[in-house]
Amino acid sequence: MHTYRVTHLKQLEAESIYVLREFAAQFEKPVLLFSGGKDSIVMAWLARKAFWPARMPFPLMHVDTGHNFHETMEYRDKFIADIRAELLVASVQESIDKGRVVEEKGPKASRNGLQTVTLLDGLEEHAFDAALGGGRRDEEKARAKERFFSHRDEFGQWDPKNQRPELWNIFNGRKLHGEHFRVFPLSNWTEMDIWQYIKLENIPLPSLYFAHERECFERDGTLIAKTDFISMLPEEEKSLARRTVRFRTIGDATCTGAVLSSAATLDDIIDEVAAARQTERGNRSDDKRSETAMEDRKKQGYF
Amino acid sequence: MSEERGYLDMDLLRFTTAGSVDDGKSTLIGRLLYDSKNIFEDQLDAVEASSKQRGDEQVNLALLTDGLRAEREQGITIDVAYRYFATPKRKFIIADTPGHIQYTRNMVTGASTANLAIILIDARKGVIEQTCRHAFIASLLRIQHITVCINKMDLVDWDEDTYQKIVQEFKDFASRLESVVEVTFIPISALKGDNVVDKSTHMNWYQGPTLLYHLETVYIGSDANHVDARFPVQWVIRPHSNEYHDFRGFAGRVAGGVFKPGDEVTVLPSGFSTKIKAIHNMGEELQEAFHPQSVTITLEDEIDTSRGDMIVKPNNQPKVEQDIEAMICWFSDSKKLQMRGKYILRHTTKEVKAIVKEVKYKVNINTLHKIEDDLEFGLNDIGRISLRTSSPLFYDSYHRNRQTGSFVLIDEFTNETVAAGMIL
Numbered sequence A: 001m002h003t004y005r006v007t008h009l010k011q012l013e014a015e016s017i018y019v020l021r022e023f024a025a026q027f028e029k030p031v032l033l034f035s036g037g038k039d040s041i042v043m044a045w046l047a048r049k050a051f052w053p054a055r056m057p058f059p060l061m062h063v064d065t066g067h068n069f070h071e072t073m074e075y076r077d078k079f080i081a082d083i084r085a086e087l088l089v090a091s092v093q094e095s096i097d098k099g100r101v102v103e104e105k106g107p108k109a110s111r112n113g114l115q116t117v118t119l120l121d122g123l124e125e126h127a128f129d130a131a132l133g134g135g136r137r138d139e140e141k142a143r144a145k146e147r148f149f150s151h152r153d154e155f156g157q158w159d160p161k162n163q164r165p166e167l168w169n170i171f172n173g174r175k176l177h178g179e180h181f182r183v184f185p186l187s188n189w190t191e192m193d194i195w196q197y198i199k200l201e202n203i204p205l206p207s208l209y210f211a212h213e214r215e216c217f218e219r220d221g222t223l224i225a226k227t228d229f230i231s232m233l234p235e236e237e238k239s240l241a242r243r244t245v246r247f248r249t250i251g252d253a254t255c256t257g258a259v260l261s262s263a264a265t266l267d268d269i270i271d272e273v274a275a276a277r278q279t280e281r282g283n284r285s286d287d288k289r290s291e292t293a294m295e296d297r298k299k300q301g302y303f
Numbered sequence B: 001m002s003e004e005r006g007y008l009d010m011d012l013l014r015f016t017t018a019g020s021v022d023d024g025k026s027t028l029i030g031r032l033l034y035d036s037k038n039i040f041e042d043q044l045d046a047v048e049a050s051s052k053q054r055g056d057e058q059v060n061l062a063l064l065t066d067g068l069r070a071e072r073e074q075g076i077t078i079d080v081a082y083r084y085f086a087t088p089k090r091k092f093i094i095a096d097t098p099g100h101i102q103y104t105r106n107m108v109t110g111a112s113t114a115n116l117a118i119i120l121i122d123a124r125k126g127v128i129e130q131t132c133r134h135a136f137i138a139s140l141l142r143i144q145h146i147t148v149c150i151n152k153m154d155l156v157d158w159d160e161d162t163y164q165k166i167v168q169e170f171k172d173f174a175s176r177l178e179s180v181v182e183v184t185f186i187p188i189s190a191l192k193g194d195n196v197v198d199k200s201t202h203m204n205w206y207q208g209p210t211l212l213y214h215l216e217t218v219y220i221g222s223d224a225n226h227v228d229a230r231f232p233v234q235w236v237i238r239p240h241s242n243e244y245h246d247f248r249g250f251a252g253r254v255a256g257g258v259f260k261p262g263d264e265v266t267v268l269p270s271g272f273s274t275k276i277k278a279i280h281n282m283g284e285e286l287q288e289a290f291h292p293q294s295v296t297i298t299l300e301d302e303i304d305t306s307r308g309d310m311i312v313k314p315n316n317q318p319k320v321e322q323d324i325e326a327m328i329c330w331f332s333d334s335k336k337l338q339m340r341g342k343y344i345l346r347h348t349t350k351e352v353k354a355i356v357k358e359v360k361y362k363v364n365i366n367t368l369h370k371i372e373d374d375l376e377f378g379l380n381d382i383g384r385i386s387l388r389t390s391s392p393l394f395y396d397s398y399h400r401n402r403q404t405g406s407f408v409l410i411d412e413f414t415n416e417t418v419a420a421g422m423i424l
């Protein structure tokens, strides 16, 4: 007997592609928010597939804090050229220069909090009415109820009462003038699914995800890379050492924690994730700063 | 090598859990996640800490999913929460829905995408009104596999007679439901872990599978419709590039049946026929496509086709009609269903206007009796109505196909999704 079987990764892929096409069809001026992390890389990869052989019918927007690992930027430009997408950059530095936001002071200053303003300004400037995000429901408890199509009011805010039930594969993206949607095609993926799919599809990733040697210091229980953008407190300086590390999420260089790891290949990483005793967020301290690292910006209205 | 890696060959199973308050639903989900080693240390630490704080004797696994609980205590809107876990055989998506009567809407939502429903029964209470309601909703939404977990067996001395009595009660009730394909009964203790992941040593009289084993092995391969070929066009791909100058692809997700290159097809509503030239998934050309695959189809002849159209087979066409009979569940807490009211109706990739022609009856979901004297539809009401649409829908009965037989109604002014419908 012939059996019709679709593996879990292919089902997730099919679902995400369906959501991406609904997204393109239901909104007038859509955009994909590209953070440079693995989730948004997978999302952009799927968008490439969804509209192939045409180019994807929306641009990518990167909210750039200016505090980047150079590996991230090199990767970004090459990847975007490879998938033949268009890139817009919304710059936090520009928001600072224009006086839209004020740069924090002190050794633990971070631009994370400022990104929301840059993002919302960027959306408004281009009159985008819907934005794709790489959020997954398994990331944290609070996200478990997030919709694929998440409604935002005119101020970009999320009102739990205004969220629409989602049945079967019917999505309701109707909205009043000035309202927005955030759309999450990876809602049903777990961290493990993402890694397995990257392996299955052979998707290139920034080298930061793989084990390498780097000078890091400890801040509030998290390993932070020494970069030009960050100054260390005296006791932090003492903890500075070369270590073999990798990053589980990638974002602003000043607040994305590294983990000690020797996982140098995708298979190693998959094994590491399978054996992991900590959630992705677990390698960050409870400190507010690290909670809001690049991929978790939604807390402040980013997602 | 990667080919040997099991994850490239895993299935996906979506299930819902239903039970009335305190039947042990949170404990069961926590137990499934914990015993299948899908809980992280930091999550467990957090739960241990809050268990201690509450003065619980042992780690309270129910707290792993306490999002809903906290809301319940605070009386905030309760919603469907999705949770994930995996074993080497399958990935699981749980639509966790609170069981109280007010949450019919959420149960319907969670059930709409589920392959299987777990219904919990407290062994001390047996089949109660709420059990019937959960079973009715599962059958209305055409969930083909129901797993009845008779929980808290530890509190009835692991007694087989008690279990058998409940099994019989449930069977008597379920015989009145239409569509359930398969019902499995499992005696468990979510608290102690018996028959959840590990086999119980207290109930040697039970020879069946543990819950996890059942979830891992239940055959779902024939749940989707592989007979009636249906391809709602979602998006038209026209690259306008030199390399793909004449490429005109119809992108969408197969809603039923099987499509192959060379197949004769008809495009609705135009009715023109042609053949499938190729089926693409990006660079890959597929030899066949079926639900739930997302693909891009190219046709031999140029036929004017756009979003909302449907590609089918000439000898097996869906109904093409403007008058629709459906069971609906009303979702809005602020507005009631309006007789002769106009709504926006979304069905597959198509959007039309619809007018309510008649409310036939409502169903008392506890007794399954028809209500014909009170026809006002408010939040959580389920019943039968007739609609007329502004242009024809290409549909099958929900019974035959969940994708082409389902729709939602949207309020024209607020854009709120006010009802879910299943076409008869």
Ligand SMILES: Nc1nc2c(ncn2[C@@H]2O[C@H](COP(=O)(O)OP(=O)(O)O)[C@@H](O)[C@H]2O)c(=O)[nH]1
Pocket (backbone or CB within 6 Å): B019, B020, B021, B022, B023, B024, B025, B026, B027, B028, B062, B151, B152, B153, B154, B155, B188, B189, B190, B191, B192
């Ligand atoms: N003795 C016993 N108690 C249980 C069992 N399952 C759950 N409980 C208890 O029943 C109460 C309600 O369980 P909970 O999981 O919170 O129920 P929910 O409201 O359905 O989520 C809690 O005190 C649990 O510890 C079981 O199998 N045996």
